[in-house]
Amino acid sequence: MIALREDRRLPLQALAWAWPMVRERGGAVGGIVALSFLASAAALLPPYLTQRLVDDGIVGGRGDVVLQLCGAFLVLLVAGVVVEAVSRLAYLKLSAHVLFGLREQVYRHLQTLAPTYYARTRGGEILSRLDGDVAEVQRFAIDAPMGLLNAVFSLVVALVLMLSLSPLLTALVFALVPLHVAALLLSRPWLERSTHAVRQQSAAMSSFFVESLRAMKFIQATNAAPRQEAGLRAHHGDYFAALRRSQLASLGAGGVQRILSGLGVLLVFAVGGSMAAAGELSVGVVVAFIAYTTRAAGPLQTAAGVFMGWQRAKVSLERIREIAAERPTVTSPAHPLALAQPVRGGIRLDAVTFGYGDAVVLDGASLDIVAGAKFALVGASGVGKSTLIDLLQRHYDPAAGRILLDGLRLDLLELAELRRQVVVVDQDPVLMPGSVRDNLRFVAPDADDVALLRALSLAGLANFAHAGGLDKPVGASASALSRGERLRIALARAILQDPAVLILDETTSGLDLPVAQAIVAAVDRVFAGRTRIVITHNLASVGDVDRVVELRDGGLLVQSPVRAVAPLLRVV
Numbered sequence: 001m002i003a004l005r006e007d008r009r010l011p012l013q014a015l016a017w018a019w020p021m022v023r024e025r026g027g028a029v030g031g032i033v034a035l036s037f038l039a040s041a042a043a044l045l046p047p048y049l050t051q052r053l054v055d056d057g058i059v060g061g062r063g064d065v066v067l068q069l070c071g072a073f074l075v076l077l078v079a080g081v082v083v084e085a086v087s088r089l090a091y092l093k094l095s096a097h098v099l100f101g102l103r104e105q106v107y108r109h110l111q112t113l114a115p116t117y118y119a120r121t122r123g124g125e126i127l128s129r130l131d132g133d134v135a136e137v138q139r140f141a142i143d144a145p146m147g148l149l150n151a152v153f154s155l156v157v158a159l160v161l162m163l164s165l166s167p168l169l170t171a172l173v174f175a176l177v178p179l180h181v182a183a184l185l186l187s188r189p190w191l192e193r194s195t196h197a198v199r200q201q202s203a204a205m206s207s208f209f210v211e212s213l214r215a216m217k218f219i220q221a222t223n224a225a226p227r228q229e230a231g232l233r234a235h236h237g238d239y240f241a242a243l244r245r246s247q248l249a250s251l252g253a254g255g256v257q258r259i260l261s262g263l264g265v266l267l268v269f270a271v272g273g274s275m276a277a278a279g280e281l282s283v284g285v286v287v288a289f290i291a292y293t294t295r296a297a298g299p300l301q302t303a304a305g306v307f308m309g310w311q312r313a314k315v316s317l318e319r320i321r322e323i324a325a326e327r328p329t330v331t332s333p334a335h336p337l338a339l340a341q342p343v344r345g346g347i348r349l350d351a352v353t354f355g356y357g358d359a360v361v362l363d364g365a366s367l368d369i370v371a372g373a374k375f376a377l378v379g380a381s382g383v384g385k386s387t388l389i390d391l392l393q394r395h396y397d398p399a400a401g402r403i404l405l406d407g408l409r410l411d412l413l414e415l416a417e418l419r420r421q422v423v424v425v426d427q428d429p430v431l432m433p434g435s436v437r438d439n440l441r442f443v444a445p446d447a448d449d450v451a452l453l454r455a456l457s458l459a460g461l462a463n464f465a466h467a468g469g470l471d472k473p474v475g476a477s478a479s480a481l482s483r484g485e486r487l488r489i490a491l492a493r494a495i496l497q498d499p500a501v502l503i504l505d506e507t508t509s510g511l512d513l514p515v516a517q518a519i520v521a522a523v524d525r526v527f528a529g530r531t532r533i534v535i536t537h538n539l540a541s542v543g544d545v546d547r548v549v550e551l552r553d554g555g556l557l558v559q560s561p562v563r564a565v566a567p568l569l570r571v572v
């Protein structure tokens, strides 16, 4: 769950979301704020020293004062470098802590979402939110309060110093502040729209890369490389246009702020200069005042920058909120029921109905699978066999009806325990980048090499079942292995998981019959006495079965092994 509150205004939401992580690093925050106050105070000293240098040292003809002031400048310089280095390192640590904390929350939430979410959402869209948008929110959540605090502090100190030098000139300069604010408010919609366009184009480009890299072999085989390059160029064009609009918006808003700050300096030049010429002010005071006016522009521009950062963070927060609004379709119950041990693996479907949107896939389907039986599940392509398996592993819950494992409703069991007991090996098993050992340990982190080698050997991977075989890299997308080898590694994983129910989802389809039969024979040897459900289009490849079940028109028809059609619980 992403801890984003619905009931707060957007900038406060960004701060509230990051707050728990900032609080964990309270000491570092205090240190950074103290150091930045120190640096701001130190930055305000040179104009004062300059004024003394001009009025007391140079005009007053005091060589000792000149020397003292040079020493003070040197100390300020060195201290400034040290303070900046320390505070930047502390800031980096704090930012990383908050950024990683926020991103981990989004990733944790993503791990709870159903396959339907991943089927309809482009990978690059998710990536760009996990990466760019989370970073934008983190930047705002840390930079905005610190920047504003620092700006207010610098502005107050500068104001006090300026007032002590010349109240009239101070009033002139600060009379421009309402104009600064008005200009920012006017630029807001422009900033927001252009930021949104950049985030969208960046997501589209990430999606393009994710999808085309995954399909590279297909692109090469279909001679589509030139078309893909043209596609990339089109993305670049759109991205650049969005970037240019966003830059123009930032430059426009920032430029107006700078012009207004410059006008303040011009006013001091004109009014202060005339007063100095008339002998009403000393030259040193005018020089120092000009320097403070320039410095006061810094905090004002920081405030403007925070405002622009807010516009960007608002867009990003909205995009993250779209992910947060996706609800998991299944959750583990707060008080799960415990399966009786050992788990026997009896499965019962009781009038199960399920569909995707309006498309009904299962319509009151019922079935009893006795613990330890081997069932073959057949049916036309697209009839809903894989969907039924997704329901058994509880990626979704039935819209109506119940599914029971050893007499207990699946939604009352702990989700992790259910998925330990019901394991699926499909026709294109996922292998993670890394070695064979890494892949086996993915499901059994505590298994030692002896157990891994035994599983490989039982799965029929005799050529891998030696110490060196475990180190064999499987390649970033498992392309270093044949399909038969990948299936057997997936089977070895299932052996290590030791489930009560094993499901083979068209695992051997497309393999030569002898290879398919060898894999099924290995399954039957290792999982004899466990519940097995084998989805297939080719009954000849699955060996002996206790029952053949056909999924048709949303219902399940049970056939005896001798092919007589006999309904078990309900025939649709």
Ligand SMILES: Nc1ncnc2c1ncn2[C@@H]1O[C@H](COP(=O)(O)OP(=O)(O)OP(=O)(O)O)[C@@H](O)[C@H]1O
Pocket (backbone or CB within 6 Å): 115, 116, 119, 356, 361, 379, 380, 381, 382, 383, 384, 385, 386, 387, 388
């Ligand atoms: N995530 C999804 N969103 C919407 N519809 C889906 C989704 N997954 C599957 N479907 C649809 O549900 C129906 C059943 O699909 P399913 O994959 O369960 O069929 P299947 O019997 O396993 O097919 P095959 O034998 O071709 O693998 C199909 O019409 C399919 O288009």
